[in-house]
């Protein structure tokens with residue numbers, strides 16, 4: 001009896017792609033929010049999705065991160081995702097350091113070097129001993145972002161990541177995003193405003209449940 005041929009493994013991601021989304025649909029009850037989303041995100045690309053409040057941007061990121069299961073469609077990706085949700089998920093009773101140690105254990109990281117680097121870039125290293133409950137809104141968001149990025153993911157999914165940042169921090173956030181892009185990471189950022197378009201390689205607008213390409217100055 002001959003051996004059965006090995007199943008052919010077809011890589012659904014084209015060369016140079018980090019994420020491929022096909023035919024994504026999702027409804028909450030009878031309200032369809034995503035009506036057929038197709039999206040390719042390349043490696044080393046800084047991309048944005050803009051759209052009005054309620055357009056479905058957060059839903060799209062929640063599906064990509066695996067938090068929400070879509071009604072239909074597929075998501076393929078290479079490497080780990082780092083997901084920074086819009087709602088800050090912190091425990092007010094724990095210090096910044098305790099948050100870092102908790103996530104270090106969850107990610108199985110040998111050390112906190114990368115987290116320390118991000119904290120340094122965002123200028124909040126002096127808050128190690130502070131409890132999350134006493135941090136300002138902007139500093140809570142810095143911690144939220146650090147926790148999402150500290151395992152050095154290949155694909156960054158950032159939901160309104162600079163909410164509450166002052167102007168200097170906002171600039172440093174974009175420097176960080178640009179640096180990560182330049183080292184081959186893929187960044188997908190959602191925002192209700194398009195004023196950051198010139199910083200992006202690629203930009204889509206989410207409207208009526210579908211994505212439409214928009215001009216991005218860096219392209």
Ligand SMILES: Nc1ncnc2c1ncn2[C@@H]1O[C@H](COP(=O)(O)OP(=O)(O)OP(=O)(O)O)[C@@H](O)[C@H]1O
Pocket residue numbers: 028033051052053054055056057058059060086191192
């Ligand atoms: N868990 C849920 N159950 C029911 N409806 C939901 C749920 N989550 C979101 N929605 C609805 O789906 C629509 C899209 O919400 P979503 O948060 O994805 O939009 P968004 O573009 O991120 O909005 P914003 O810019 O305000 O953050 C909204 O009408 C919202 O009320």
